[in-house]
Amino acid sequence: METTVNINDITENDLNWKIDYDADRCTRCGRCIATCTFAALEMNVERHAFTVSEDKTPEPKRLFSTLPVVSQVATLKDHCVGCGMCEKVCPNTAIRPVRNHETREPLLNHPGGSPIKRGGRTNVSVERTLDKIKVGRISQMTDPSLDAQRHTFDVLSPLGRVLSPTEIPIKIENNELNISGKMPPVHWIYPIIFGDMSIGALSTRAWEAVAIATAVLNEKYNMPIRMASGEGGMPVKLMKSKYLKYMILQVASGHFGWNRIIKAMPEMIEDPAGILIKIGQGAKPGDGGLLMAAKVAKHIQEIRGVPKSDLLSPPNHQGLYSIEESVQKMFLSFNAAFKFKVPVAIKVAASSSSVSVYNNLLRDPYHIVGGFFMDGIQGGTGAAMEISLDHTGHPIVSKTRDAYLAAVKQGMQGRIPLWAGGGMGMTGSLAADAFKMICLGANGVFAGKIIIQLLGCIGNDQGRCNQCNTGLCPTGITTQDYRLVKRLDIDKAAETLVNYMLSVDTEFRKLMAPIGNSSLPVGRSDALVSVDKDMADKLQIPYVC
Amino acid sequence: MCRIGCIKSLDPFHPRFALNLMLPQQKGHDNSGFALVMKDLSGIFEPYKKYPILSYSSTAKGRDIIEAYMLDRGFGRPVFQWKPKTKIFTDQFDFEKMDYYGFEAFALPVITQGTTEEEKGEFLLNTHLELREILEETGDGYIFSFWPDTLTLKEIGNPNHIGDYFNLWEENEAILAKNIMVQYRQNTNYDIVRYAAHPFFLQGYTLCANGENTNYVKNKEAQQNLHRGYIGFESDSQCFLYTLHYTHHQLKWPLSYYKHVITPLPFDEMESHPNKALLLKLRESLTHLEINGPNTIIGLLPDNTLFTTCDSKKLRPVVIGTDGRMVGITSEVPGLNMILPHRNAENDIYPNERETVVIGNDLRIERWKQQ
Numbered sequence: 001m002e003t004t005v006n007i008n009d010i011t012e013n014d015l016n017w018k019i020d021y022d023a024d025r026c027t028r029c030g031r032c033i034a035t036c037t038f039a040a041l042e043m044n045v046e047r048h049a050f051t052v053s054e055d056k057t058p059e060p061k062r063l064f065s066t067l068p069v070v071s072q073v074a075t076l077k078d079h080c081v082g083c084g085m086c087e088k089v090c091p092n093t094a095i096r097p098v099r100n101h102e103t104r105e106p107l108l109n110h111p112g113g114s115p116i117k118r119g120g121r122t123n124v125s126v127e128r129t130l131d132k133i134k135v136g137r138i139s140q141m142t143d144p145s146l147d148a149q150r151h152t153f154d155v156l157s158p159l160g161r162v163l164s165p166t167e168i169p170i171k172i173e174n175n176e177l178n179i180s181g182k183m184p185p186v187h188w189i190y191p192i193i194f195g196d197m198s199i200g201a202l203s204t205r206a207w208e209a210v211a212i213a214t215a216v217l218n219e220k221y222n223m224p225i226r227m228a229s230g231e232g233g234m235p236v237k238l239m240k241s242k243y244l245k246y247m248i249l250q251v252a253s254g255h256f257g258w259n260r261i262i263k264a265m266p267e268m269i270e271d272p273a274g275i276l277i278k279i280g281q282g283a284k285p286g287d288g289g290l291l292m293a294a295k296v297a298k299h300i301q302e303i304r305g306v307p308k309s310d311l312l313s314p315p316n317h318q319g320l321y322s323i324e325e326s327v328q329k330m331f332l333s334f335n336a337a338f339k340f341k342v343p344v345a346i347k348v349a350a351s352s353s354s355v356s357v358y359n360n361l362l363r364d365p366y367h368i369v370g371g372f373f374m375d376g377i378q379g380g381t382g383a384a385m386e387i388s389l390d391h392t393g394h395p396i397v398s399k400t401r402d403a404y405l406a407a408v409k410q411g412m413q414g415r416i417p418l419w420a421g422g423g424m425g426m427t428g429s430l431a432a433d434a435f436k437m438i439c440l441g442a443n444g445v446f447a448g449k450i451i452i453q454l455l456g457c458i459g460n461d462q463g464r465c466n467q468c469n470t471g472l473c474p475t476g477i478t479t480q481d482y483r484l485v486k487r488l489d490i491d492k493a494a495e496t497l498v499n500y501m502l503s504v505d506t507e508f509r510k511l512m513a514p515i516g517n518s519s520l521p522v523g524r525s526d527a528l529v530s531v532d533k534d535m536a537d538k539l540q541i542p543y544v545c
Numbered sequence: 546m547c548r549i550g551c552i553k554s555l556d557p558f559h560p561r562f563a564l565n566l567m568l569p570q571q572k573g574h575d576n577s578g579f580a581l582v583m584k585d586l587s588g589i590f591e592p593y594k595k596y597p598i599l600s601y602s603s604t605a606k607g608r609d610i611i612e613a614y615m616l617d618r619g620f621g622r623p624v625f626q627w628k629p630k631t632k633i634f635t636d637q638f639d640f641e642k643m644d645y646y647g648f649e650a651f652a653l654p655v656i657t658q659g660t661t662e663e664e665k666g667e668f669l670l671n672t673h674l675e676l677r678e679i680l681e682e683t684g685d686g687y688i689f690s691f692w693p694d695t696l697t698l699k700e701i702g703n704p705n706h707i708g709d710y711f712n713l714w715e716e717n718e719a720i721l722a723k724n725i726m727v728q729y730r731q732n733t734n735y736d737i738v739r740y741a742a743h744p745f746f747l748q749g750y751t752l753c754a755n756g757e758n759t760n761y762v763k764n765k766e767a768q769q770n771l772h773r774g775y776i777g778f779e780s781d782s783q784c785f786l787y788t789l790h791y792t793h794h795q796l797k798w799p800l801s802y803y804k805h806v807i808t809p810l811p812f813d814e815m816e817s818h819p820n821k822a823l824l825l826k827l828r829e830s831l832t833h834l835e836i837n838g839p840n841t842i843i844g845l846l847p848d849n850t851l852f853t854t855c856d857s858k859k860l861r862p863v864v865i866g867t868d869g870r871m872v873g874i875t876s877e878v879p880g881l882n883m884i885l886p887h888r889n890a891e892n893d894i895y896p897n898e899r900e901t902v903v904i905g906n907d908l909r910i911e912r913w914k915q916q
């Protein structure tokens with residue numbers, strides 16, 4: 001036996017994805033190679049053997065020819081990520097990526113000792129809690145269900161600090177109540193927020209598509225959807241436009257973009273819908289923000305006021321060392337910045353300690369915390385280490401329930417609206433997920449990854465693509481490369497998002513009608529049942545089978 | 546659906562009117578209970594109008610417990626008690642009889658001397674809650690109300706039989722009142738307790754309602770921290786009473802705001818409201834006390850103002866009729882026909898989903914629009 005193989009060479013079967021290529025169907029048009037942003041395909045030549053017989057009697061001859069073929073680049077650097085763009089462009093169905101279950105890539109791909117970085121969300125599939133919860137309380141005889149088509153439904157949730165009735169400055173005169181003082185701002189908005197994805201993480205065009213969809217849903221369809229900007233600011237033109245009122249501005253630990261926001265303030269004709277102070281993110285709790293240099297294009301440098309380099313937001317807000325500190329300093333200053341007219345909320349990664357944080361904020365004597373956003377382990381990110389994505393974080397469902405019940409215990413449910421995110425709509429139905437979270441006690445949800453999936457992202461939670469950190473996004477969504485961005489038809493993308501949200505709205509009504517509720521069933525856990533006993537016990541809802 | 550009703554009259558009347566109001570509305574098979582609350586009493590209780598009356602049912606042991614407790618708390622022995630002249634109990638009576646039905650008026654202990662009416666009200670509630678808790682430990686009795694000029698009877702079983710046993714069908718001059726709220730329970734839930742039977746009572750407020758409270762869990766979770774008297778929750782309709790007590794008694798808001806709390810205007814309609822800012826704040830703040838039907842609510846305030854209102858979908862019937870000296874509110878019109886056959890039925894009121902109909906002690910009927 002000879003030493004015919006060097007087993008340390010990387011070959012296709014070591015990689016996550018293998019290319020299934022049919023040379024007979026291929027016309028060598030080269031589109032797949034031109035399309036692959038990961039340089040995972042190349043033209044090659046192969047020696048092909050075939051046998052012919054040209055005489056009347058069989059006279060087999062073995063011939064050889066050299067054929068141009070498309071082949072996979074078998075390196076750890078330029079590996080196929082399964083995005084399927086080659087398959088999409090091939091006019092002859094000659095090529096497609098196939099998942100390689102025998103992959104060794106996760107073990108091997110650590111150039112220079114670096115951990116794997118990627119975007120997306122956790123790829124360690126677990127059964128989803130929300131899929132095991134059903135809306136089991138159907139109104140029938142004693143409590144007729146509503147007509148989803150004709151009944152008026154109030155599908156709105158608060159953002160802002162809600163006062164208890166004794167805290168509202170009320171005067172009673174001549175048998176009438178009147179407000180007699182100032183109160184924190186509260187906006188009633190759609191219970192789904194387009195979650196905070198920054199320009200920078202997203203291409204400007206993709207971000208714009210979400211912003212356009214937001215405006216259309218508000219202006220044309222009267223759905224008060226709000227979009228959170230993500231860290232890093234937003235175009236000055238938008239800040240000075242009337243559409244600012246649909247935007248929630250984010251400030252994260254890097255404070256990127258805030259210079260420009262502050263400068264634009266005097267010229268703002270509308271207040272933003274809210275301010276979201278990001279403390280943590282569910283996909284990578286404990287990590288700061290990360291925008292790889294590859295994505296820091298010129299316009300991003302301008303918006304954020306930074307040079308081209310990896311942009312790291314620290315994992316902590318500097319100078320914030322306690323909850324009291326966060327309340328007093330950050331909230332007060334952001335509230336003051338917008339003259340106490342804009343709700344200021346906080347976003348944290350769900351964690352074992354989030355309930356204590358929430359409890360503490362609930363007792364805030366200044367009434368300036370206008371929302372508690374909790375992001376669960378299924379939340380997405382533009383860039384993080386795989387180890388964080390796959391192994392850190394806290395599921396959102398029970399955490400939301402715990403936070404709600406903690407507030408109930410204090411008699412303070414609803415005082416600081418609870419917004420939950422992290423994998424909302426992951427298995428396709430954002431309406432069902434949002435509805436169930438609301439019944440468990442959330443006031444609303446925020447969603448990110450499903451939004452970009454609607455724009456055209458083909459990534460998924462089984463390791464497909466997830467290259468959002470590389471600047472090579474094949475769909476033009478998380479890249480700043482103008483050639484790739486051109487792949488995205490933003491009008492179509494916005495239209496898809498609008499259509500999806502319109503259907504979500506109808507679906508919402510379809511869920512409210514059978515439980516007989518014309519306004520959002522916040523905390524109506526009695527409407528839910530679970531087919532899993534342990535989940536049912538944990539969430540304090542009935543177990544059914 | 547429970548059949549509910551309330552009669553208010555310028556002249557004191559006997560509870561048989563309340564039974565007659567309910568009788569023609571009886572349907573179904575269940576008949577799992579009967580309850581009535583009488584306020585503004587006459588007859589034998591006339592001289593004791595100032596004294597709180599303890600209405601309860603108990604075992605023999607429960608009665609001893611109550612007696613010992615009241616002595617211990619400085620109430621002494623009852624200044625007056627009504628012993629209903631009951632029939633001899635036989636198997637014919639289809640209800641679960643308790644050993645004792647107490648209707649006992651007490652003089653207030655000396656420690657309450659010099660206290661305000663409000664403080665006395667708190668003291669009476671504390672006594673009520675403590676007694677209830679003690680009796681609950683051993684299951685020896687039920688306290689229904691402890692309040693001046695108020696009498697409550699509750700029992701589980703066939704309402705006609707209960708009325709029969711207590712001789713409530715036979716009119717007399719002994720037990721009379723100007724207000725009687727009543728309920729014939731037609732519950733589909735067989736496993737009920739006495740406390741679950743409406744009308745419910747708290748510090749002079751009494752209320753009955755029908756239909757399921759679909760926001761029960763929300764309401765209950767919000768109320769259990771609001772006030773020490775918001776307990777039990779044996780029936781989802783207790784939530785309506787607690788919200789009434791909270792807004793009217795605790796927050797001291799005028800009655801018209803009860804409707805804004807339980808069935809706030811839709812956001813769209815609030816937009817054009819002159820006091821939009823206030824209504825929005827109330828809705829924000831008290832969203833967990835909202836109800837979503839299907840319910841009719843009939844309530845009596847401590848001053849005996851009577852009102853009815855319903856959920857915003859108006860999924861339960863209710864009708865109000867009067868002959869000028871007596872007003873009846875009830876689920877279905879045959880009840881009114883029985884007690885007020887001579888009234889002009891054309892003037893009957895069938896309130897809509899945005900109305901609160903209010904009847905003062907002079908029997909003037911006002912229809913308040915929620916707008």
Ligand code: SF4
Nearest residue numbers: 036080081083084086
């Ligand atoms: S699937 Fe995507 S990454 Fe893989 S070869 Fe095709 S285009 Fe390239």
Ligand code: SF4
Nearest residue numbers: 457459465466468473
């Ligand atoms: S298509 Fe773009 S946005 Fe989607 S997973 Fe791939 S790189 Fe990320």
